[in-house]
Each structure stands twice: as C-alpha cells, then as structure tokens.
Amino acid sequence: MTSLDHAAAHSQARKGRLLATPAGLYIVLFFIVPLLIILAYSFATRTATGRTELSGWNLESYDKLFTGLVMRTVWRSFWMAAVTTVMCLIVAYPFAYYLATRAAKVRNVLLVLVMIPFWTNGLIRIFAIRFMLGSDGPISQASESLGFGEFRILFTPTAVVLGMLYSFLTFMILPLYVAIERMDWKLVEAARDLYADGFTAFRKVTLPLTKSGIIAGSILVFVPSFGSYVVPEILGGAKTLLLGSYIARQFGQARNFPFGAALSVVLIVAMLIAVVINQRTEASEL
Amino acid sequence: MAAVELEAVTKRFDNFVAVDNIDLEISDGEFFSLLGPSGCGKTTTLRMIAGFEFPTAGRLSIGGREIGLDPPNKRPVNTVFQNYALFPHMNVLENVMFGLLMQKVPKDQARDAAAKAINSVKLEALLNRKPNQLSGGQQQRVALARALVNEPKVLLLDEPLGALDLKLRQEMQSELKSLHSEVGITFVYVTHDQEEALTMSDRIGVMSEGKLLQVDDPTRIYEHPAKRFVADFIGEINLIEGSVDSSGTVRLGDEVIACASPAPSGSQSVTIALRPESIDLTVENERIGGAMNQIPGIVARRTYFGDSHSYDIETSGGTLSIRRDNRPLNTIFDPGQPVTVSWHPDASNLLED
Ligand SMILES: Nc1ncnc2c1ncn2[C@@H]1O[C@H](COP(=O)(O)OP(=O)(O)OP(=O)(O)O)[C@@H](O)[C@H]1O
Ligand SMILES: [Mg+2]
Numbered sequence: 001m002t003s004l005d006h007a008a009a010h011s012q013a014r015k016g017r018l019l020a021t022p023a024g025l026y027i028v029l030f031f032i033v034p035l036l037i038i039l040a041y042s043f044a045t046r047t048a049t050g051r052t053e054l055s056g057w058n059l060e061s062y063d064k065l066f067t068g069l070v071m072r073t074v075w076r077s078f079w080m081a082a083v084t085t086v087m088c089l090i091v092a093y094p095f096a097y098y099l100a101t102r103a104a105k106v107r108n109v110l111l112v113l114v115m116i117p118f119w120t121n122g123l124i125r126i127f128a129i130r131f132m133l134g135s136d137g138p139i140s141q142a143s144e145s146l147g148f149g150e151f152r153i154l155f156t157p158t159a160v161v162l163g164m165l166y167s168f169l170t171f172m173i174l175p176l177y178v179a180i181e182r183m184d185w186k187l188v189e190a191a192r193d194l195y196a197d198g199f200t201a202f203r204k205v206t207l208p209l210t211k212s213g214i215i216a217g218s219i220l221v222f223v224p225s226f227g228s229y230v231v232p233e234i235l236g237g238a239k240t241l242l243l244g245s246y247i248a249r250q251f252g253q254a255r256n257f258p259f260g261a262a263l264s265v266v267l268i269v270a271m272l273i274a275v276v277i278n279q280r281t282e283a284s285e286l
Numbered sequence: 287m288a289a290v291e292l293e294a295v296t297k298r299f300d301n302f303v304a305v306d307n308i309d310l311e312i313s314d315g316e317f318f319s320l321l322g323p324s325g326c327g328k329t330t331t332l333r334m335i336a337g338f339e340f341p342t343a344g345r346l347s348i349g350g351r352e353i354g355l356d357p358p359n360k361r362p363v364n365t366v367f368q369n370y371a372l373f374p375h376m377n378v379l380e381n382v383m384f385g386l387l388m389q390k391v392p393k394d395q396a397r398d399a400a401a402k403a404i405n406s407v408k409l410e411a412l413l414n415r416k417p418n419q420l421s422g423g424q425q426q427r428v429a430l431a432r433a434l435v436n437e438p439k440v441l442l443l444d445e446p447l448g449a450l451d452l453k454l455r456q457e458m459q460s461e462l463k464s465l466h467s468e469v470g471i472t473f474v475y476v477t478h479d480q481e482e483a484l485t486m487s488d489r490i491g492v493m494s495e496g497k498l499l500q501v502d503d504p505t506r507i508y509e510h511p512a513k514r515f516v517a518d519f520i521g522e523i524n525l526i527e528g529s530v531d532s533s534g535t536v537r538l539g540d541e542v543i544a545c546a547s548p549a550p551s552g553s554q555s556v557t558i559a560l561r562p563e564s565i566d567l568t569v570e571n572e573r574i575g576g577a578m579n580q581i582p583g584i585v586a587r588r589t590y591f592g593d594s595h596s597y598d599i600e601t602s603g604g605t606l607s608i609r610r611d612n613r614p615l616n617t618i619f620d621p622g623q624p625v626t627v628s629w630h631p632d633a634s635n636l637l638e639d
Binding site for chain 2: 184186187191193194196198200205208209
C-alpha cells in the first residue's frame with residue numbers, strides 16, 4: 001500500500017464513522033438509555049404509598065418473580081406465544097411458498113396485499129377481530145342462524161391466539177418468502193432427479209434450505225407474542241392474564257414500578273436469548 | 287436398442303419455440319454430445335429427457351419405453367447439473383447416498399456403494415466435507431459420483447465443465463472419457479465448446495435455434511458439414527460462393543473445381559466450404575499430382591501464429607484463408623507473390639443454407 005492509499009483508506013474510515021454517528025446516537029438515545037432506566041428501576045424501592053425511590057437499591061423485585069402468579073403468567077405467555085408461532089408457521093409457509101413461486105408481476109401484487117393490513121393501525125385491526133368474534137358478530141350470527149347456537153370464543157385464550165396470529169402473520173410470511181425465493185430451485189430438481197418424490201424433495205431439501213427463514217420468522221412472531229399487551233387486553237378478557245398486561249398493570253393500577261421493571265428485564269432477556277439463537281443458526285449456515 | 291429416442295419432439299414456451307421438431311436416436315453406451323450456441327435449446331432438450339420439462343408435441347422414449355409424462359424420479363436417468371447443484375446442507379457422503387436412499391436401498395448398503403463411487407472419483411479423503419468446502423473440480427466429481435452411483439441407463443450432463451478453468455477442464459475431459467468407457471452408461475453431454483464435443487464424443491448433434499441440423503461422428507461433422515451453420519460454428523472455415531452451370535459443373539471464379547458431392551440439380555450457385563488447413567500452397571505453376579483442385583492466386587497477407595502461418599490469398603473466386611504448419615522446410619510465401627492454391631476434392635463441401 002502506498003501512503004496515498006493509506007490516506008484514502010483512512011479518510012474512508014473516518015467518513016464511515018462520521019456517517020454512522022447519527023445511527024449510533026439514535027441507538028444510544030432510544031434504546032440504551034431507556035434500557036438503563038428500566039434496569040435502574042428494577043433495583044429501586046417502592047414506598048408504601050406506591051412512590052418509587054431511586055435509592056436503597058435491592059433485589060426485592062427479583063425475589064417476587066418466583067411467586068406462583070408470576071411463574072404461571074410467564075408460563076402461560078410462553079405457551080400461547082409458542083402456539084401462535086407454530087400456527088403462524090403452518091399458515092404462512094404454504095402462502096409464502098405460493099408467493100415465491102409466482103411470476104414477478106403476480107408476486108408483487110400479492111406482496112402489496114400482504115402489506116396493506118400491516119400498514120393499518122394494529123389497534124383498529126384487533127377491534128375488527130373483536131367484532132368478528134363477538135356474540136353479535138357475523139360468525140356468531142351465521143352459526144346461530146344455522147342452528148349451532150351462539151359462538152362463544154371472544155375473551156378466551158383461543159381468541160387471543162387468533163388475534164396474535166392475525167397481527168403477527170406478516171412477520172412470518174416475509175422472512176419465509178425471502179428464504180424460499182432465494183432458494184436454488186436446481187437443488188429441488190436435483191432431488192427429484194435422484195428419485196425423491198415431490199413431498200420428499202420438499203422435506204429433504206426445501207425445508208432444510210429455508211431453515212433460516214423459519215427461524216427468523218418464528219423469532220419475529222414469538223417475541224412480540226410473548227410480550228404482547230394490546231391483543232390479550234382486547235380479546236382476552238380477565239382470565240387470560242399475560243405477561244404484557246401484567247407488566248402494564250404494575251405501572252398502572254398496582255403502581256409498582258420496580259416490579260414492573262424487573263418483569264420487563266425478564267422479557268428483554270428472553271428476547272435477547274432468542275436473537276442470539278437466531279444469529280448462531282445464521283452463522284452456522286455459512 | 288436406442289437408449290434415448292426423440293420423435294418429432296417440440297417444446298414451446300408460450301409462443302417461443304425452444305426445441306423445434308427434433309428426431310434423434312441415441313444408442314446404448316454412446317457418448318453423445320449436443321453442441322450449439324447459447325440459447326439454441328440444448329438444455330431444454332436435456333431437461334425434457336430428465337423430466338423437468340414435458341414436450342409440447344412428439345414422443346420421447348428411454349430404453350425403448352415411452353416415458354411420456356413420467357416425473358423425473360420415475361426415469362432411469364440422472365443428471366450432472368451445470369453448477370453441480372450439490373445439496374449444501376449435506377456432506378459429500380450424504381450427497382452421494384441420496385439417490386440410493388430415495389430408492390429404498392438399505393442404509394449400510396447405500397453407504398458402501400456411495401463410498402465406492404466416491405473412491406472412483408478419488409474423493410475418499412473428503413467424505414465429510416460440505417460442498418462449500420470443496421473446490422470447483424472436487425464439486426464436479428461429487429456431482430458425477432452422486433449421479434453414477436445410481437447406475438442410470440442414461441447420464442445427462444449439462445455443460446459440466448463450464449465452470450472450470452482450462453487446465454482442469456482438459457483433465458476432467460479425459461477423466462470423463464475414461465469413466466464413460468468404464469461404466470458403459472450412455473452419456474448425453476451438452477456443451478457449446480466445439481473442441482470438447484469433437485474430442486470426447488462418439489457422435490455430435492449440432493443445434494441451432496431449436497433445430498437439430500446435423501447428427502454425425504466428429505470427423506464427418508468437421509470434415510463434411512452439411513449446413514452452412516454447422517460449418518461456420520465449428521472451427522475456422524472458408525465459405526465462398528461458387529457458380530453451377532447447366533451440366534452441374536461447379537466453378538470458383540473462373541476455375542472449374544471438383545467437390546465432395548455433386549451440386550444439387552437445378553441450382554445456379556452454391557456455398558463451398560473449405561477448411562484453411564486442408565488447402566495447400568505452392569509456388570506458381572508448380573505441377574501437383576493426383577486429382578487435386580488447383581487455382582492461381584496472389585498472397586495478400588501473411589500472419590504469424592507461432593505454430594503456423596495464416597495466409598489470405600486473392601483468387602478469382604474471392605479471398606481464401608489458408609493455414610500452414612510452421613515446419614522447418616515449408617516454404618514461406620510473401621505478400622504479392624503469385625501462388626498455386628490446391629486441395630483435394632473431398633475437402634470442398636457444398637453446403638445447404
Ligand atoms: N422456462 C422457460 N420459459 C421461457 N423460455 C425459456 C424457458 N426455458 C428456456 N427458454 C428459452 O428457450 C431457449 C433455449 O433455452 P436453453 O436453455 O435450452 O438454451 P441452451 O442451448 O441450453 O443455451 P445455453 O448454452 O446458454 O445454456 C432460450 O431462448 C430460452 O430463453
Ligand atoms: Mg444450457
């Protein structure tokens with residue numbers, strides 16, 4: 001390298017750092033700082049009146065995590081997020097496959113159709129679902145007029161899973177679509193050439209080769225489902241208490257900020273673990 | 287018995303005719319090459335034999351059995367894909383075992399057969415490597431072993447050496463050739479490299495724009511091309527217009543010449559094809575024995591190629607390009623020098639368009 005090259009590389013690097021500064025600032029301001037605040041609160045003290053004192057740091061809030069109610073809530077949230085993820089996968093895979101195998105023109109139209117509900121306010125969509133599932137909604141009315149009686153599903157865990165399925169389906173479709181779309185179809189042909197029937201070729205080649213999409217989509221669905229707040233609030237009723245609502249309650253009625261913060265830390269750690277898993281699998285694919 | 291037989295096979299994509307009414311019979315054990323420029327329909331033809339595409343019209347048989355709409359997994363053929371298409375999530379052994387396992391061969395038996403096939407392409411040391419840990423040449427061998435381990439009736443190869451560098455390509459050419467005679471399987475080999483086709487094949491089918499123009503052994507393809515396209519596509523060649531009179535005598539400019547075949551009756555002009563290396567040059571008016579064609583000419587240009595000289599010779603029928611080996615005693619001619627151009631009648635072919 002000549003000294004001129006050196007200078008060029010140097011100025012290039014400086015330019016890179018300069019360009020990255022706003023992004024770095026953004027991350028610090030909107031992610032790191034709030035995280036640190038939450039972390040600090042989780043060690044703070046709650047006074048008898050419900051005020052939070054940022055002194056007398058202690059682990060009390062973390063102790064409270066190991067009570068039955070919390071464990072049950074976390075477990076229920078985990079379980080429902082898992083069901084939602086699996087259902088999303090089952091619904092999204094055939095669709096993403098269909099999407100990825102269409103001609104470019106059809107594909108773009110379908111992609112836009114996938115994105116449109118995604119651009120609509122999530123709250124409105126959940127209220128729409130609530131109406132659909134409600135006792136005077138179209139499904140219930142149809143079932144009543146057919147003589148099956150009233151359709152009771154609203155305010156059940158099933159309704160919550162359906163709501164989350166609908167809310168987060170796009171997060172599953174898109175990574176799956178990308179993975180299937182960039183797969184080398186020659187490999188499927190090779191499998192067929194080597195005496196695999198259509199389904200076996202799918203199982204032995206397509207599925208393993210789209211693993212990255214399956215994992216990415218699952219994490220993108222699982223993480224917001226695990227901490228979801230709006231959907232269970234609107235569709236779940238009182239019986240299905242989930243982690244998201246429970247945390248919100250600590251900052252609301254219960255006025256126990258430190259405990260709410262500790263619960264949030266749990267949630268964040270769970271998500272970090274998911275992200276790390278994702279990156280591990282991605283790295284091992286290379 | 288024919289290993290592969292195509293009868294009036296046509297393949298259309300929408301309105302585009304990719305393969306146009308091809309008749310072809312490939313015999314058992316033959317090394318058959320499909321040769322032609324990019325886009326002429328070679329891959330499409332191969333894909334129809336493999337079962338990835340179905341003919342729009344015509345009949346296709348493998349081993350004497352019409353295969354019609356059988357899916358690829360029901361056909362006794364295997365393919366070596368252009369970019370190998372090795373399964374990236376499986377190691378070498380698993381790749382090679384795949385076809386056997388799909389055919390329900392017991393696992394340990396499949397493993398033994400796969401190991402043997404891997405030995406035969408000299409990759410026994412790399413059994414556990416993933417494809418992306420192999421060089422291009424090694425991937426190529428895995429692809430071969432993966433196909434051959436199934437002992438198909440027909441092995442289809444789509445430009446299998448296209449991605450390799452020249453030296454490796456030449457090495458693989460001779461390896462493929464000896465592999466072919468060892469296993470006795472019919473090879474259908476697609477290439478756009480004429481040299482590859484000439485050196486390896488028992489017979490060559492030359493394609494252009496979906497049509498099969500000529501099917502012959504390499505010697506006949508090179509020395510007696512039937513069509514202008516075939517002559518032009520393979521090697522260097524002089525294509526010159528000659529005239530034909532009512533008695534069928536062919537003239538090149540003012541000179542009467544004899545050709546490998548009689549001129550088609552009723553034609554007034556013909557295209558004469560003449561390879562540069564089949565033409566001889568001598569000093570003016572030197573007598574040449576035998577029934578050689580001889581016409582006078584003048585050296586217009588000489589180009590040095592190391593192993594040979596190339597001359598452009600002006601004759602009354604047009605400019606002829608001539609190649610002469612660079613041997614110590616060969617006369618070297620200078621521009622402006624009058625010469626006699628001569629060749630055997632068999633070397634001048636009359637072409638259809
Ligand atoms: N699925 C398809 N849909 C539409 N046209 C196609 C399709 N497959 C091939 N073609 C067209 O058919 C023609 C022949 O294609 P083919 O792949 O057989 O050519 P080829 O001789 O193998 O060329 P190359 O040497 O470049 O591989 C091309 O013009 C190609 O564009
Ligand atoms: Mg091709």
